[in-house]
Amino acid sequence: xxxxxxxxxxxxxxxxxxxxxxxxxxxxxxxxxxxxxxxxxxxxxxxxxxxxxxxxxxxxxxxxxxxxxxxxxxxxxxxxxxxxxxxxxxxxxxxxxxxxxxxxxxxxxxxxxxxxxxxxxxxxxxxxxxxxxxxxxxxxxxxxxxxxxxxxxxxxxxxxxxxxxxxxxxxxxxxxxxxxxxxxxxxxxxxxxxxxxxxxxxxxxxxxxxxxxxxxxxxxxxxxxxxx
Numbered sequence: 001x002x003x004x005x006x007x008x009x010x011x012x013x014x015x016x017x018x019x020x021x022x023x024x025x026x027x028x029x030x031x032x033x034x035x036x037x038x039x040x041x042x043x044x045x046x047x048x049x050x051x052x053x054x055x056x057x058x059x060x061x062x063x064x065x066x067x068x069x070x071x072x073x074x075x076x077x078x079x080x081x082x083x084x085x086x087x088x089x090x091x092x093x094x095x096x097x098x099x100x101x102x103x104x105x106x107x108x109x110x111x112x113x114x115x116x117x118x119x120x121x122x123x124x125x126x127x128x129x130x131x132x133x134x135x136x137x138x139x140x141x142x143x144x145x146x147x148x149x150x151x152x153x154x155x156x157x158x159x160x161x162x163x164x165x166x167x168x169x170x171x172x173x174x175x176x177x178x179x180x181x182x183x184x185x186x187x188x189x190x191x192x193x194x195x196x197x198x199x200x201x202x203x204x205x206x207x208x209x210x211x212x213x214x215x216x217x218x219x220x221x222x223x224x225x226x227x228x
Contacts, residue, residue, distance in 0.1 A: 015045075021054075025058050036189060036208060041078065060081075060087070060088060061081035079189070082195045108145050110227060115144065122134035122165075125219075130168060162214075165214065184212075185208050
């Protein structure tokens, strides 16, 4: 992947590029990532970890694993690669991938449809916060052509709206549902806690919980990463 790819449409392929690279490194054919894996990738994206550093870290983690004489089990989660990814990121110049260089990977109409679709889903909900977010999305959709000129700022605005949406959705979950989500998170994360710092675990937990709450409430993801 070239530097231009990393700054252009490659920015929006962050998730799929990492998924496919991990599958190839694992070498066992199709392997479905877990909710924890997706939350971890999203936390790396939010932290501005360059795609190249993530891919290099995955390769380094598998190289070390294959060099071990005693292999207790196959690598079954991207979380296993966390420490190697962080080490690779430290050796990579800090940057937030730009979204305004090169040709955008989608059209104005595709952007407008993404925003309008999310707005329709939210308008179907009676709760005031969802109605307010829908109104904001409608305004962004109306100005989709102008928004194309600064996709990085649009992504930040959508992230803020999604944070508000997740907070509202969490208040609607009952105690049992929230307990179940946290229990699944703890079970998935337990084998990898020793490979992460407290800050990394905190960010990952938040991403995982937000994603799980949104999925449980059948609410849309707003990020441009989910524009297909």
